[in-house]
Amino acid sequence: MPEEANSRKTEEQNKNIKIVEDATCTFCGCVCDDMELHVDVDEKRIIKAKNACVLGRAWFAEHTIEDAPAALIDGKEVSVEEAVEEAAQTLVKAKFPITYGLSDTTSEAQKQAVAITDYIKGNIDTTTSVCHGPSGLAFQGVGESTSTLGEVKNRADLVIYWGGNPAESHPRHFGRYAVTPKGMFTPNGKKDRTVVLVDVRKTKSAGVADILIRPKPGKDFEVLWALRALVKGVSISTDIEKETGVPLEVLTDLVERMKNCRFGVLFFGMGLTMTRGRHFNSGALLALATDLNEYTHFVAKPVRGHGNVTGADNVVSWQTGYPFGVNFSRGYPRFNPGEFTTVDTLSNGDADAAMIIASDPGSNFPKKAIEHLKNIPVVVLDTKSTDTTKLAHVAFKTATYGINTGGTVYRMDDVSIPLRPAFESPFPDDESILKAIKKRVHELILKNNHSGGASGEAKVAAAVNPL
Amino acid sequence: MMLIPGRSSKQGTSLNKGKLKEEYLEVTSTLEMNKDDMEKIGLVDGDKVRLSNEIGETIVSCIGKKPEDLSEGVLFIPYGPPSSQLMASDTAGSGMPLSKHMMVDVEKIKN
Numbered sequence: 212m213p214e215e216a217n218s219r220k221t222e223e224q225n226k227n228i229k230i231v232e233d234a235t236c237t238f239c240g241c242v243c244d245d246m247e248l249h250v251d252v253d254e255k256r257i258i259k260a261k262n263a264c265v266l267g268r269a270w271f272a273e274h275t276i277e278d279a280p281a282a283l284i285d286g287k288e289v290s291v292e293e294a295v296e297e298a299a300q301t302l303v304k305a306k307f308p309i310t311y312g313l314s315d316t317t318s319e320a321q322k323q324a325v326a327i328t329d330y331i332k333g334n335i336d337t338t339t340s341v342c343h344g345p346s347g348l349a350f351q352g353v354g355e356s357t358s359t360l361g362e363v364k365n366r367a368d369l370v371i372y373w374g375g376n377p378a379e380s381h382p383r384h385f386g387r388y389a390v391t392p393k394g395m396f397t398p399n400g401k402k403d404r405t406v407v408l409v410d411v412r413k414t415k416s417a418g419v420a421d422i423l424i425r426p427k428p429g430k431d432f433e434v435l436w437a438l439r440a441l442v443k444g445v446s447i448s449t450d451i452e453k454e455t456g457v458p459l460e461v462l463t464d465l466v467e468r469m470k471n472c473r474f475g476v477l478f479f480g481m482g483l484t485m486t487r488g489r490h491f492n493s494g495a496l497l498a499l500a501t502d503l504n505e506y507t508h509f510v511a512k513p514v515r516g517h518g519n520v521t522g523a524d525n526v527v528s529w530q531t532g533y534p535f536g537v538n539f540s541r542g543y544p545r546f547n548p549g550e551f552t553t554v555d556t557l558s559n560g561d562a563d564a565a566m567i568i569a570s571d572p573g574s575n576f577p578k579k580a581i582e583h584l585k586n587i588p589v590v591v592l593d594t595k596s597t598d599t600t601k602l603a604h605v606a607f608k609t610a611t612y613g614i615n616t617g618g619t620v621y622r623m624d625d626v627s628i629p630l631r632p633a634f635e636s637p638f639p640d641d642e643s644i645l646k647a648i649k650k651r652v653h654e655l656i657l658k659n660n661h662s663g664g665a666s667g668e669a670k671v672a673a674a675v676n677p678l
Numbered sequence: 679m680m681l682i683p684g685r686s687s688k689q690g691t692s693l694n695k696g697k698l699k700e701e702y703l704e705v706t707s708t709l710e711m712n713k714d715d716m717e718k719i720g721l722v723d724g725d726k727v728r729l730s731n732e733i734g735e736t737i738v739s740c741i742g743k744k745p746e747d748l749s750e751g752v753l754f755i756p757y758g759p760p761s762s763q764l765m766a767s768d769t770a771g772s773g774m775p776l777s778k779h780m781m782v783d784v785e786k787i788k789n
Binding site for chain 2 (some may be wrong): 238265266268269270272273274336339341344345348376379380382411412413414415425427428429481482484485486487489490514535536548549551552553554555557558569574575576577578579580581595596597598601
């Protein structure tokens with residue numbers, strides 16, 4: 212054993228180590244639940260995350276307990292209770308409060324966020340709107356031929372990645388779910404599969420691809436539509452290469468492979484949803500998968516980014532009927548992307564207060580949206596300091612889901628997975644804070660509705676029974 | 679040129695350390711550019727460039743990529759605060775800004 216490894220082992224033997232088996236990594240949408248975490252109980256940190264990828268290792272190693280206040284109002288330390296009071300007052304006073312984020316927290320916390328937004332007649336949206344939101348629109352228009360990642364592992368002999376770079380964004384997607392694992396009908400793993408990568412760049416993911424197709428930037432829709440035509444037997448001119456950068460013979464070859472495989476899957480990423488065409492791109496891909504079911508079994512799955520962004524879709528859907536971009540201002544949920552999605556509510560100047568949960572629009576949103584965020588009172592819940600916490604009126608430092616708290620998350624294929632925390636945090640978790648805000652918001656709303664003397668107060672006391 | 683912001687391994691690991699930390703800021707301020715394009719503008723690895731469009735501008739350093747990996751006219755940057763400076767807020771009724779499809783001008787910054 213090398214000297215360095217030996218010294219690491221000795222170091223570990225001298226510590227008070229707890230092993231957490233079958234823990235879940237919540238960094239990305241793969242939500243790998245086969246982690247073996249070695250926890251230094253005294254120092255409250257994870258010193259080893261067996262089975263984790265490079266991103267997972269960083270996720271577990273870097274989420275330690277920071278020496279920071281649990282709550283701030285305008286940058287000044289306050290108690291959590293004071294911050295809850297200020298957050299509730301801020302949200303109740305607003306005429307167009309928005310709730311946003313939710314992709315890096317538990318589904319239990321997501322549920323509380325929906326309830327708060329319902330009470331305040333606000334607007335709720337998740338990071339889905341700037342992720343696979345366009346795919347969400349396409350699902351409603353085109354439908355989705357879908358499967359779990361387990362079916363992919365056990366059955367898929369043709370795996371196509373379109374507009375993504377899983378080697379860097381979801382490093383275990385290849386090894387755990389779709390390319391190399393040996394499955395029931397794919398006993399030889401990679402040898403039983405053909406892997407196709409479609410991307411405008413030659414990325415690190417190209418290493419696993421048997422076939423690499425590189426369309427011109429912004430031409431995904433045209434390529435997908437040409438494939439649909441070829442699947443249906445419509446002839447395509449060789450001019451397609453001039454338009455898209457992809458030769459006709461490459462498209463014809465791919466169509467033959469797609470029609471003749473036993474189980475095909477199209478995984479698609481932000482290369483489709485964040486480029487010109489948006490939901491039309493996702494819709495074209497979903498329609499292609501549907502078309503191929505005339506010949507064989509074919510499914511399409513969006514590759515989801517954050518650890519519980521899929522949970523956000525699920526929770527918001529089962530509570531409001533819509534997956535994101537939902538407005539309660541009329542007392543019932545309305546769905547309208549482009550109006551009730553957060554880039555729009557901020558850029559258009561509609562929102563007059565915001566509650567941001569486990570997300571950083573202050574860094575990743577368009578400049579105009581960030582400028583508006585700086586001009587309204589913002590309540591932020593996050594595990595770490597970000598550009599968004601910097602601009603917060605009320606900021607809560609929270610425990611990290613999956614490391615400090617249990618709960619439920621949804622993998623990118625809509626499979627729910629429990630979390631097994633490694634060590635306790637001195638900071639409250641999102642769900643506890645949101646429950647407290649919800650309770651206070653409800654009290655304030657009832658008080659406002661019944662203001663008018665002692666009888667009103669009595670009614671409030673009797674009616675305080677939050678959702 | 680077309681700027682495509684996206685995830686990279688380094689961006690993913692450094693954000694866990696903290697998005698206000700130097701490593702994350704450096705990663706998200708490093709632009710990948712086709713080597714032939716760099717030569718045309720007179721750039722070498724590490725040079726600073728100003729990216730600008732009608733939305734805003736940002737200054738980043740650039741590194742070359744082989745033409746077979748990154749096509750002429752295409753730029754890649756790990757997404758973060760610098761790329762947000764160039765992102766239009768119009769979502770065309772979808773909720774999604776064109777986050778990976780930004781047309782920008784590239785200008786060498788004289789040392």
